[in-house]
Amino acid sequence: MTKDTDTLRRAAEAVADGDLVVYPTETVYGLGGDALDPTAVERVFDLKGRERSNPLSLGVPSVDAALRYTKPTEFAVAFARAFLPGPVTVVVERGDPVPDALTAGSDRVGVRVPDHPIARDLLRETGPLTATSANVSGRGSVTHPDDLDDRIREGVAVVIDDGETPGTESTVVDPDARTIHRRGAMAGAIEAWLDDPPV
Numbered sequence: 001m002t003k004d005t006d007t008l009r010r011a012a013e014a015v016a017d018g019d020l021v022v023y024p025t026e027t028v029y030g031l032g033g034d035a036l037d038p039t040a041v042e043r044v045f046d047l048k049g050r051e052r053s054n055p056l057s058l059g060v061p062s063v064d065a066a067l068r069y070t071k072p073t074e075f076a077v078a079f080a081r082a083f084l085p086g087p088v089t090v091v092v093e094r095g096d097p098v099p100d101a102l103t104a105g106s107d108r109v110g111v112r113v114p115d116h117p118i119a120r121d122l123l124r125e126t127g128p129l130t131a132t133s134a135n136v137s138g139r140g141s142v143t144h145p146d147d148l149d150d151r152i153r154e155g156v157a158v159v160i161d162d163g164e165t166p167g168t169e170s171t172v173v174d175p176d177a178r179t180i181h182r183r184g185a186m187a188g189a190i191e192a193w194l195d196d197p198p199v
Contacts, residue, residue, distance in 0.1 A: 004118070007158065007160050007161075008118070008121055008122055008125065008160065009125075010157075010158050011023065011032075011122055011125075011126075011157075011158040011160055012122065012125035012126050014156075014157035014158050015032065015033065015034055015040075015126040015129065016034075016126070017157075018033075018034065018037065018039060018040050018043075019033075019040075019156070019157035019158075020032065020033045020040070020043055020044060020047060020155060020156045020157065021033075021122075021129075021156055021157060021158045021159070021160065022134045022142075022145065022148065022152065022153075022156050022158070022159040022160065023118065023119050023122050023129075023160045024116055024118055024119060024160060024161075024162035024163075024165055025114040025115075025116045025119045025131075025165065026086075026087055026114055026115040026116045026119075026165065026166060027087050027114075027141075027165065027166060027167065027168055027169055027170050027184075027185065028133050028134070028141040028142055028143055028165055028167055028169070029133065029134040029141075029142045029143065029144075029145065029148070029165060030059065030114075030119070030129075030130075030131055030132065030133060030134055031044055031047065031048065031130060031132050031133065031134040031135075031152065031156070032059065032122070032126070032129035032130055032131075033129065033130050034126070034127070034128070034129065034130075035056070035058050035059065035098070035102055035127075035128040035129050035130045035131075036069070036097050036098065036099065036127065036128055037099075038099040038100070038101040038102075040130075041056065041099060041101040041102050041130060042101055044056060044130045044132060045101075047151065047152060047155040047156075048132065048135070048136055048137045048152075049136050049137045049138075050132075050137040051137070052101075052104060053104050054104065054137075055102060055103045055104040055106060055109070055110070056102050056103075056110075056130045056131065056132045057089050057109070057110035057111065057112045057130070057131040057132065058070070058094075058098060058102065058109050058110065058111050058112065058128050058130075058131060059112045059113075059114065059119070059123055059128060059129040059130065059131035060111065060112070060113055060123055060128050061113065061120040061121075061123035061124045062084075062085070062113060062120075063077070063080045063081055063084050063113060065113075065123075065128075066080065066092075066111045066113065068095070068097075069094070069095045069097050069098055069128055070092045070093060070094055070095050070098070070109060070111060071092070071093040071094070071095050072090075072092035072093065073092070073093075073176055074199075075175060075176060075197070075199065076090065076092045076175045076176055078197070078199040079173075079175035079193065079194075079197075080092075080111065080113075080175075082193060082198075083186065083189075083190065083193075084111075084113040085113040085114060085115040085116075085120065086113070086115045086185075086186065087115065087168060087169075087170040087171065087184060087185035087186060088112075088170055088171050088172075088173060088185070088186060088190065089110040089111065089112050089131070089170045089171070089172040089173070089182075090110065090111045090112075090173060090174075090175065091108050091109070091110050091111075091172065091173065091174040091175075091177075091181070092108060092109065092111060092174075092175075092176075093107060093108055093109075094106075094107060094108060094109040102130070108174070110131075110172060112131035112170065114131075116162075118160060118162055122160070133169075134148060134152055134156075135149060135152065136149050136151055136152065141167065141169065143164055143165045143166070143167040144163065144164050144165070145159050145161045168184055168185045169182065169184035169185070170182075170184050170185060171183055171184040171185055171186055171187045171190055172184070173190055173194075175194065178194050
């Protein structure tokens with residue numbers, strides 16, 4: 001068993017125990033807890049010092065996996081298949097398994113499918129994880145594990161170290177509303193798709 005496999009296994013076991021982990025993505029390092037477990041979600045908010053009114057995203061390994069936990073329109077699915085996996089968070093109607101704690105009570109949830117093999121391997125093992133940057137709220141996103149705040153490092157069970165990540169934040173978009181909530185990676189291509197959808 002390789003070191004990477006062992007670390008992934010330990011991370012998956014930690015999540016199953018209700019603990020939190022830090023994992024790499026194609027943008028920044030993420031802070032992951034079981035996104036369907038309100039207690040684990042609350043621990044993410046506590047560790048980050050994040051306002052409960054500021055929802056977290058749902059990390060899954062594929063668009064097909066997302067369909068088990070959400071109720072997107074056909075248009076939103078077409079958009080998601082065009083841009084995921086990738087540095088894009090797609091806002092859709094949540095399904096019954098998604099707790100209020102994750103969405104701040106909203107009926108919509110941001111879906112993230114990281115374009116990163118380690119992140120997707122982890123998500124296949126754990127099921128949905130919180131997809132939020134591994135930083136204390138108000139501080140910069142973390143692109144290397146060496147830069148983790150001590151509070152975060154001490155508050156998680158496992159850190160999956162894959163060296164430096166690119167650092168560009170994901171673009172957050174609600175395709176049904178044709179609204180980009182946060183401009184990040186690929187924003188221009190997303191605007192072009194929404195202006196003239198190929199569906």
